[in-house]
Amino acid sequence: MDLRKKLGPLLDDPALGKAxxxxxxxxxxxxxxxxxxAGTPMTPASTVKIATMAAALSALGPDHRIATTVTSTPDARRxxxxxxxxxxxxxxxxxALADDTARALRDRGVTKVEFRYDTSLYxxxxxHPIGPNDNIAPVVALMADQGRLNTSRGxxxxxxxxxxxxxxxFFAGLLRERGIRTSAPPEPGKPPKGSETVARTYSRPLSDLVERALTESDNDIAESLxxxxxxxxxxxxxxxxxxxxVGAELKKLGLPVTGARFADGSGLNRQGRVSAALLTALLARAADPARPELRPVLTGLPVAGFNGTLRGRYADAGPAAGLIRAKTGTLTGVNALAGTVVDARGRLLAFAFMAGxxxxxxxxxxxxxRLSAALVP
Structure with missing residues (x-):
């Protein structure tokens, strides 16, 4: 397959803008x-999530879980x-956290507490630099349902x-339902010295979070990771x-980060810069048998025409539906696509196409x- 002849005219499509x-x-x-x-850094939009997820998996491992904790003072009064x-x-x-907390407090004979909440981890x-936006909540260490004001899940x-x-x-209300009153509305504050853990809940494993972030292009998870x-x-x-x-972790993986700028984890910031070569190198590293911890980067990529951000795509792109897995990137004036496909020779290819x-x-x-579909046998 002569890719220069096949891809060149498609890449020259005026729909792909000036860059x-x-x-x-x-x-x-x-x-x-x-x-x-290929080595020219461009605004990646959400394709930067590939970099964010690879860095998180490399640094923390696929089994890592994020804890939300309730602590109490030794007398269990705060x-x-x-x-x-x-x-x-x-x-x-x-x-579930309120169940465990209320049980622990009742076991101590406590039914009224002073209540604080701690977001000092961040x-x-x-x-986010884009300001208040329906695509992302304020980036804080404590939130429920991603701060959504409706019942949507994504x-x-x-x-x-x-x-x-x-x-x-909301948590204070749950405690009241379980017989634990709070002396006043909750206020921000760190646990006092000597506090001990009384209850804890964990996220799903990092591998699951990575797959969800990539499939649905979840900005809140991306910034968290x-x-x-x-x-x-x-x-x-x-x-x-x-x-x-993120940049330092990718450098440890031996990836070409020269000229890259990771302005955020989600790709909503237009100041981010990533090259197409870095994106394909990331995908190749995720497929490396020696780096199994990175595999969720590949398994989380949406499937063309079937799920996630590619669910409604590829209707006019021939037989590519179901054969391409790729991460999308979309901002006003910016479009990108990076993913994998198996070619006619049975080779797994990684591709990245970026347009400004x-x-x-x-x-x-x-x-x-159409560009990515041209790689399909």
């Missing part, structure tokens, strides 16, 4: 099969709900301006600290679909 880059490699050998400006950064914590998890600004939704406070107030990577690297759990930690200054998202997405 384009491409990389296609043989995953098994790392051999570049096609490239155009409790603190401590956020650990679990962006998947929901009301069911808080109910530092820096809470609001996608854009109105968000609370104070997800930590909302979660704490970027900060978990920062904490593991002893960096501040902020946008800046997370960016440094695109005139319209719909036509750009179809052009990217």
């Amino acid at each position: 384009r880059s491409a990389s296609v490699i043989d995953v098994a050998t790392g051999e570049p099969l096609y490239g155009r400006a 409790i603190t709900l401590v956020g650990g950064g679990d962006a998947t914590l929901g009301r069911a998890g808080l109910r 530092s820096g600004r809470r609001e 996608g854009p939704a109105p968000r609370s301006g104070d997800p930590a406070g909302d979660a704490a107030r 970027a900060r978990q990577t920062a904490i593991a690297a002893r960096e501040p759990a902020s946008f800046e600290g997370a960016g440094r930690a 200054s695109t005139p319209a998202p719909g036509t750009a997405q179809k052009a990217l679909d």
Whole structure:
């Protein structure tokens, strides 16, 4: 297959705007099969989640779970709900935590407590640089249902301006239902010295969080896992600290990070920069038998025409549906696609196509679909 002849005209489609880059490699050998400006850093949009997820898996391992904890003073008169950064914590998890907390307090003969909640694990600004937005909640260490103000489980939704406070107030209500009164509405505060854990709930394993973040392009999980990577690297759990930690972790993996900038974990920040070559190298490293901990990066990629952000794509792209797995990236004027496909020779290929200054998202997405579909046998 002459990829230059096959992909070149498709990459020249005006729907892909003024700036384009491409990389296609043989995953098994790392051999570049096609490239155009492959090493040029461009705005990745949500394809940067591939980098965020690989860094988190490398730093923490696929079995890592994020804890949300309740502590109490030795006399059990003051409790603190401590956020650990679990962006998947929901009301069911808080109910289970309230069950355990109330049981522990009743066992001590306590039915009234002073209640605080602790979000100090994270530092820096809470609001994403794009400002209040239906695509992401304020980035805080404690939230329930991603701060959603409706019953949705994914996608854009109105968000609370104070997800930590909302979660704490909901938890206080759960305690009241279980016979534990609070002396006043919950306020922010760290656990006093000498506090001990009385209850704890955990997220699903990191491998599951990674798959969900990639399949649904979940921005809240992505920012959470970027900060978990920062904490593991002893960096501040902020946008800046997370960016440094992700870059450093990818460098440890031997990936080409020169010129890359990880401005956030989700790709909503237009200041982020990633090359097509880095994206394909990331996908190849995730397929490396020597790095099984990275495999969820591949298994979390949406399947063309079937699930996640590719559910409604590839209808006009020939037989590609079901054969391509890829992460999308979409901002106004920015479109990208990076993923894997098996070619006619049975080789697993990794591809990344990036476009900037695109005139319209719909036509750009179809052009990217045609590019990746051209790799299908």
